[in-house]
Amino acid sequence: MNIEVVSGRILEKNYELLVLGAFEGEDLRGVSEEIDHALGQEISKIIKTLEFEGKPKQTSLLHTQGRISIRRILLVGLGKREEFNLEAVRTASGKTARFTRDLGVTSYATTILGDAEKIRLSSIVENLVAGCELALYQFRRYKTEDKESPKKIDKITIFAESPDSVDEVRKSILTAQIIDRGVSLARDISNIPSSDATPAHIAEEAKKIARENRMKCTVLETKDMEKQGMGGILNVARGSLQPPKLVILEHNGGGEDRPIVLLGKGITFDSGGISIKPSEKMEEMKHDKSGAATVIAAMQTAAQLQLPLNIVGITPLTENLPSGSAYKPGDILKIYNGKTVEVISTDAEGRLIMADALAYASKYKPQATIDLATLTGACITALGGVATGLLGNDDDLKRKITSAGETTGERVWELPLWDDYKEQLKSEVADMKNVGGRPAGAITAASFLSNFVDYPWAHLDIAGTAWTQNGSPEKPYIPKGATGVGVRLIIEVLRGWKS
Numbered sequence: 058m059n060i061e062v063v064s065g066r067i068l069e070k071n072y073e074l075l076v077l078g079a080f081e082g083e084d085l086r087g088v089s090e091e092i093d094h095a096l097g098q099e100i101s102k103i104i105k106t107l108e109f110e111g112k113p114k115q116t117s118l119l120h121t122q123g124r125i126s127i128r129r130i131l132l133v134g135l136g137k138r139e140e141f142n143l144e145a146v147r148t149a150s151g152k153t154a155r156f157t158r159d160l161g162v163t164s165y166a167t168t169i170l171g172d173a174e175k176i177r178l179s180s181i182v183e184n185l186v187a188g189c190e191l192a193l194y195q196f197r198r199y200k201t202e203d204k205e206s207p208k209k210i211d212k213i214t215i216f217a218e219s220p221d222s223v224d225e226v227r228k229s230i231l232t233a234q235i236i237d238r239g240v241s242l243a244r245d246i247s248n249i250p251s252s253d254a255t256p257a258h259i260a261e262e263a264k265k266i267a268r269e270n271r272m273k274c275t276v277l278e279t280k281d282m283e284k285q286g287m288g289g290i291l292n293v294a295r296g297s298l299q300p301p302k303l304v305i306l307e308h309n310g311g312g313e314d315r316p317i318v319l320l321g322k323g324i325t326f327d328s329g330g331i332s333i334k335p336s337e338k339m340e341e342m343k344h345d346k347s348g349a350a351t352v353i354a355a356m357q358t359a360a361q362l363q364l365p366l367n368i369v370g371i372t373p374l375t376e377n378l379p380s381g382s383a384y385k386p387g388d389i390l391k392i393y394n395g396k397t398v399e400v401i402s403t404d405a406e407g408r409l410i411m412a413d414a415l416a417y418a419s420k421y422k423p424q425a426t427i428d429l430a431t432l433t434g435a436c437i438t439a440l441g442g443v444a445t446g447l448l449g450n451d452d453d454l455k456r457k458i459t460s461a462g463e464t465t466g467e468r469v470w471e472l473p474l475w476d477d478y479k480e481q482l483k484s485e486v487a488d489m490k491n492v493g494g495r496p497a498g499a500i501t502a503a504s505f506l507s508n509f510v511d512y513p514w515a516h517l518d519i520a521g522t523a524w525t526q527n528g529s530p531e532k533p534y535i536p537k538g539a540t541g542v543g544v545r546l547i548i549e550v551l552r553g554w555k556s
Contacts, residue, residue, distance in 0.1 A: 058193070059212045060186060060234065062227050064220040067127075068095055072214070074129040074160075076153045076167035079104070080138045081111035088168055088218055095125050100132065112136060113145060114152050114533070131156065131165075138172060143184045144466045146171050150188025151533030157210065158193060164212035169226070178222060179229040180464075182215065186233035187240075187545070189213060191534040194241055196248045232362065236548055239358035240541035246350035247524065247539035250343050251326035256374035259323065259346070260302040263353055263372070267306055270360035277303035285417070288390040289398070289409035294375040296330055296383025301375035303414065304349075306356040311367035317554070318423040319356065319547060320414050322407045322430035323349030323374035330377045330403030331385050344539060345407070347523035348429040349374060351543035358548050366554060369421050373410040377403070389487045393417050394509055399487040407432050408505050409491060415509040425454050425513040427550070428506070429543045430520075435498025437521040442529035444470040445522045445542065448503040449515035458515055461549035466532075467542055469517065478504045519543060 063070075067088050077089045077100075085093050085100060093100040099119060103109050109117035115134035121127055133149045135141060149170050157165045167189075171181045193210055217226050246254060246262070260276045267274035279300050282291055287303070294301035304323075307316075324345040328334060334342070349372035356370040384390070388400045390409065394416035398409065407430050418426050436446040445462070447469040449455050455471060462469040481493030481501050489508060493501035503516045521528070522542045525535065 058190060058210060060215065060230050061212070062215045062217055062223055062230060064217045064223050067091060067216060068125055070166065070216070071126045072128070072166040074131055074157060074162050074165040075127045075216075076131045076133055076165060076170070078133055078135045078149055078168060078170035079109070079111040080135050080141070083111070083138060088216070092125065092127070092130065096121060097124070100130065103132070110134065113148055116152060116156055133170070135171060141172055141175060143176065143180060143464060146181055146184040147188035147466060147534050148532065150185045151192035154189035154192040154210065155533055158208050161208055163210060164214070165210070166214040166216055168216050168218075179225055182226050182229035183233040185215070186230055187237055188534045190234065190237040191240055192536070194244060194536055196244065196538055198249070235361045236358055236545060239354040239548070240544045242357060243347070243350040243354035243541035243544050244539040246353065247344050247347045247541070251376065254325055254343070254346065255299050256302040256323070256325055256376070257299065259325065259349065259353070259374055260304050263304045263306060266353065266357050270357055272356065272360050273307040273309070275305040277305070285393060286391060287393050287413040287417070289392050289413040290373050290375055292384040292388065292390050293330070293377055293406045293409055296378040296380040297376035299325070299376050301373070304353070304372045304374060306353065306370040308356060308360045308364070308366070308368045310363060310365050314367050315424045316367035316369045316421050317551065318418045318421055318426040319352045319368065319370045320411070320418060320426060320428040321348035321350070321352030321370070321372045322346070322411055322432065323372045324407055324410070325374060325376050327377045327404075327406065328379060330383055330406060331379050332402045332404040333379055334404060341524065341526070344524045345431050346374070347431050347519060347539060347542070350539070351429050351541065351547070354541065354544045355547045358544060359551060362548070362552075364551055366551060368551065369418070369423070371414050371418060373414045375410060377406045392509060396489070396508060397487040399484040399490045401490050401492045405492045405502070408502055411506055412509045415506060419511055423512050425451065425515070426510065427454070427458070427515050427517065427547065429517045431523050432518045433499045433502045433520055435502070436518040437528075439472070439499055440470055440521055442521045442526055444468045446499050446518035447471045447515060448474045448500065448518075450474065450507065450510070451513035451515065454513050454515045457550050457553070458517070458546070461546050461553070465545040465549050467522070467546040472500050472503070474500065474503055474507065517543065
């Protein structure tokens with residue numbers, strides 16, 4: 058989609074539709090006041106009659122009837138000024154983008170929605186662009202029987218009141234579009250069914266992304282993992298005909314600095330294995346690769362933004378299926394770092410492949426490691442679809458992630474990682490069990506992972522936020538299906554890493 062920025066006199070513009078933001082309980086200002094005056098206070102009348110109050114997600118469409126060269130005005134509510142934040146920008150922008158698309162309009166203009174005196178102009182513009190582009194995302198790869206072509210927006214024009222701000226706005230647009238492409242990539246990888254998004258397919262996609270963005274890509278095959286002693290990945294993969302892969306992407310922008318490692322769970326389909334899941338909604342388990350999708354997309358984004366950091370992205374990829382060769386409850390596995398695990402449930406497979414990858418990450422001597430995984434249904438029970446679970450061993454890293462979550466709207470909530478929880482994982486026959494029972498399931502899963510890290514580490518359980526499901530908050534910029542959660546969050550952390 059083409060997004061451009063213009064300045065000049067608003068009443069000289071010839072737009073099919075112009076979006077104006079309005080704060081709740083306030084008179085119009087600036088461009089909005091100028092247009093209102095040209096329309097004989099028509100907008101003010103709508104506000105005074107309470108047809109439109111400026112509340113969040115509220116819209117009102119006004120036809121100008123030829124009184125100005127702009128044909129239609131769409132008012133969108135920004136809520137109360139004192140409560141204004143970037144989520145309000147994303148929400149208003151996403152709402153207007155969907156509303157305009159549904160009208161059948163293929164291009165529209167928008168003023169810069171919000172208060173640049175309260176929040177940096179660049180941040181407002183980035184989130185305005187994110188709101189509209191992410192709202193307009195559609196996954197239509199397998200659609201063949203639509204009677205009509207899908208409605209879509211081809212062009213958005215952002216009107217900047219101050220000519221002096223045009224360069225800053227243009228730069229912010231370009232940054233936002235790079236990040237939005239990353240989110241869309243993560244959504245695509247997650248949404249594609251496992252029949253097509255096999256470990257081999259995703260590994261090839263990662264290689265292509267690496268070539269296009271000057272990153273190094275290494276793919277460990279079965280024989281490589283056998284030599285390395287990666288018993289977690291290899292055993293989970295035993296029930297599938299699809300060979301497992303361990304994909305490693307490297308962005309080198311930080312000179313001699315130690316790298317930051319990103320690690321994403323990539324179960325391309327999770328049946329539960331021998332401990333098979335109920336059939337209801339099992340189709341959603343194509344999203345069990347969302348952590349890997351986010352890491353691959355974040356690596357692409359970091360490279361395209363030319364972030365001055367060394368970043369390594371690691372994604373273990375495999376299916377988890379039942380068969381005559383599948384691993385079984387009672388089996389004892391040896392992980393990359395030599396620790397042994399008694400398998401209680403083969404449906405707790407994600408932590409097994411993550412254990413190998415986390416232990417393998419030690420070879421990079423990372424400054425820090427952040428992992429993302431659709432790890433536990435227990436996290437959905439605890440936090441629903443509103444927040445991602447955060448656990449870790451480094452307070453500064455957790456603060457960085459929490460702050461980035463508030464900025465991006467991909468909020469996290471910390472759960473405790475006390476040693477007490479390790480008691481639930483004790484095994485009579487191995488170093489540990491792979492599950493600790495129903496109590497504190499999200500915490501004991503993270504506690505399990507903590508056995509395989511020896512560096513600053515944070516774990517993000519995205520089971521409730523990786524795709525829209527019951528309890529997911531309705532946000533205009535998040536269509537149904539994969540959300541791409543974590544891409545904007547991680548990039549925000551990385552952009553502010555050295556500050």
